[in-house]
Amino acid sequence: MINISGIIFLLVTIPFGIVMADLRVGFYNSTCPNAESIVRQVVQNRFRTDPSITAALLRMHFHDCFVRGCDASILIDSTKSKSSEKDASPNLTVRGYELIDEAKKNLEAACPSTVSCADIITIATRDSVALAGGPNYIIPTGRRDGLVSSVSEVSLPSPSFSVSQALQSFSAKGLTLNDMVTLLGAHTVGIAHCNFFQARLFNFQGTSKPDPTMDPTLVAILSKVCGSGSNPAAFLDQNTSFVFDNQFYNQILLNRGVLLLDEQLALDKLSAPMVLNFARNGAAFQQSFANAMVKMGSIQVLVGTAGEIRQNCRVFNQ
Known part of the structure; x- marks a missing residue:
């Protein structure tokens, strides 16, 4: 530092x-x-x-x-x-x-x-x-x-992807499995609208039942949230929702991942050790997140005389 x-x-x-x-x-x-x-x-x-x-x-x-x-x-x-x-x-x-x-x-x-x-x-x-x-x-x-x-x-990458499917998307951008697990930790302050996860609550993979990997208490809470039909949103970290910390990883270890991909991070043998490490070591997560954000922010950047410097971010220069 x-x-x-x-x-x-x-x-x-x-x-x-x-x-x-x-x-x-x-x-x-x-x-x-x-x-x-x-x-x-x-x-x-x-x-x-x-x-x-x-x-x-x-x-x-x-x-x-x-x-x-x-x-x-x-x-x-x-x-x-x-x-x-x-x-x-x-x-x-x-x-x-x-x-x-x-x-x-x-x-x-x-x-x-x-x-x-x-x-x-x-x-x-x-x-x-x-x-x-x-x-x-x-x-x-x-x-x-x-x-x-x-x-x-x-x-x-879809929030319903498996870890392997999501990794293909991240790898195509030059990012590693560790980068992916780290960057998805941003969900510690994230929200998701019900349409992205409500199948896990009511009809998981056509079973007419909730996803068995989701904590039943969370299923009950989210079912009430999503029952209105207006597609409201829920916090992805149900614990410290506005604090950028490592609680997201602790939540998914307790089967409290809202998105399917989030929960799969804790269940898949490829990513589970990284999830456990970040859950135990908040400082390691923060350093890894800083590295991953700089790396992501460098994907296919335009520099020198390529592109332009827009005067209005919403429109191309004339």
Whole structure:
């Protein structure tokens, strides 16, 4: 760990070749020295009234990086002639766009056409994690914004996947099993709408019964939540729902995983040892999470003269 201006940051180990040369710590030091503090202030203001923003930004960042890389393509609004990534089914419940807009507006006032929307997502996510009690890690910046956003390109790992199926999706992005188990630990502050897990409550695999691997008390609680028919949401960590800690892993060890994939992490022999380690060692989880987030944030990034620096995160430059 190192201390910068009174803020504790976790140092991260970045595998050689993951981060391209133009993606570096302090990228905006000369062109927009207050860039990260401007983003941080916006995130802090929102977090004071809405601690759920941490989960929202983590989801946005993940959904962005897994389609065309971390290029802010998820931020583009659809037009009459073309549907963007926002219109894809998995992204219909992604939120937090207005926070990115506010940060961009403030950055444009301070440093016009300098800081990318892709970097704003990455910085804002890191800051929201730290505010929720998670690691405050150092991230390289210098991403540029993509020029394509298409609904047809959105393909994300399903919450109903097995561990092996999910690992195929993560491996395709250069991420390991440990990265996957670590990144899914973000569900410690996450929520899921009933349509993503209600089959486990009422008709698991066509049995007309609940999933036998789910704690019966949790089944009863979630059945009441999902019984309204309005597709409400439930916390993925039923214990410390707004705190970024390792309780998610302890919950799934008690068969209290809400999503099928989450529970499978604790049951599958490939991932179970990692789950047990993170459940016992919160510090190990936090360090691993910092490393995995930096690694994920470097997937297929655009640097140098590729892409653009959008003036409005919702539309491509004219």
